[in-house]
Amino acid sequence: MSMFDIIGPVMIGPSSSHTAGAARIGLTARHIFHEEPAEAEITVYGSFAKTYKGHGTDKALVAGILGFGADDVRLRRSFEIAAERQVKILLKTSDAEVAHPNTVRIRLTGKSGRTVEVVGVSLGGGKIEVREIDGFDVLVTGEEHTLMTFHRDKPGIISRVSGILAADNINVSTMRVFRSGKNENAVMILSTDSPVPAEMVEEIKKIDGISNVIAMLPL
Known part of the structure; x- marks a missing residue:
C-alpha cells in the first residue's frame, strides 16, 4: 500500500x-x-x-x-x-x-x-482509465510513460516499433493491441520505463501503415 x-x-x-x-x-x-x-x-x-x-x-x-x-x-x-x-x-x-x-x-x-x-x-482516489478512443476499446491509465500507435493491422508493425525503442534502450513494461478486425484499424498501447523522445516518435510515424503516434508523460 x-x-x-x-x-x-x-x-x-x-x-x-x-x-x-x-x-x-x-x-x-x-x-x-x-x-x-x-x-x-x-x-x-x-x-x-x-x-x-x-x-x-x-x-x-x-x-x-x-x-x-x-x-x-x-x-x-x-x-x-x-x-x-x-x-x-x-x-x-x-x-x-x-x-x-x-x-x-x-x-x-x-x-x-x-x-x-x-x-x-x-x-x-483520483485513479482513472480511458477505455475508448475514437470507437476503439483501449486501456490507458495515465500513470506511466505511454506510447500509442494508430495503424492498419498487418504483420511487422509491432516488431518495427519494438525495434526502434530497443535501439535506444527504452524498455517496454506492458503492451496491448486492440483492433477492429483482421487487417483493419488497430491501436497499440505501450507503457515504457522512460519517456519516448520526440525524434523517435517521428521515426515511428514513418513506418508504413501507421497513421498517428502519440507519446504521453505520466499525469
Whole structure:
C-alpha cells in the first residue's frame, strides 16, 4: 500500500473520484488529442450526471481539457478561462446505461477541424482509465510513460516499433493491441520505463501503415 492509497491525491476538492479523477480524464483527453482544442463536447453519465454540479465535476473536466492538473487552483475558474481562450464548451447529461457510474465521453475539436473522442471512467482516489478512443476499446491509465500507435493491422508493425525503442534502450513494461478486425484499424498501447523522445516518435510515424503516434508523460 502506498501513501497515495492512504491519504489520497493532492487536489482541489471536494471529491477524489468526481473532481480529481474528472480533471485527470480531461487532461488525458487533451494529451491524446495533442492539439489546443477549439471546442469540447462533454457528455456525463451515471453518478457524474447526477452530482456533477455539487462536486464540481464539470469544472474539473474543463480544467483538465485546458491543461490544468487536479491540484491547480484555476480549476474553480475553468469555464471562465475557457471563454477567455475562446474554447467552446458543450456539456450534456445522459441517462444511457454505462458499465461504470463515473463515466464521461469527451469529443475535442481543434481549429484544424481534427477531432478525437475519448471515453473515460473515474475509479476513485483520483485513479482513472480511458477505455475508448475514437470507437476503439483501449486501456490507458495515465500513470506511466505511454506510447500509442494508430495503424492498419498487418504483420511487422509491432516488431518495427519494438525495434526502434530497443535501439535506444527504452524498455517496454506492458503492451496491448486492440483492433477492429483482421487487417483493419488497430491501436497499440505501450507503457515504457522512460519517456519516448520526440525524434523517435517521428521515426515511428514513418513506418508504413501507421497513421498517428502519440507519446504521453505520466499525469
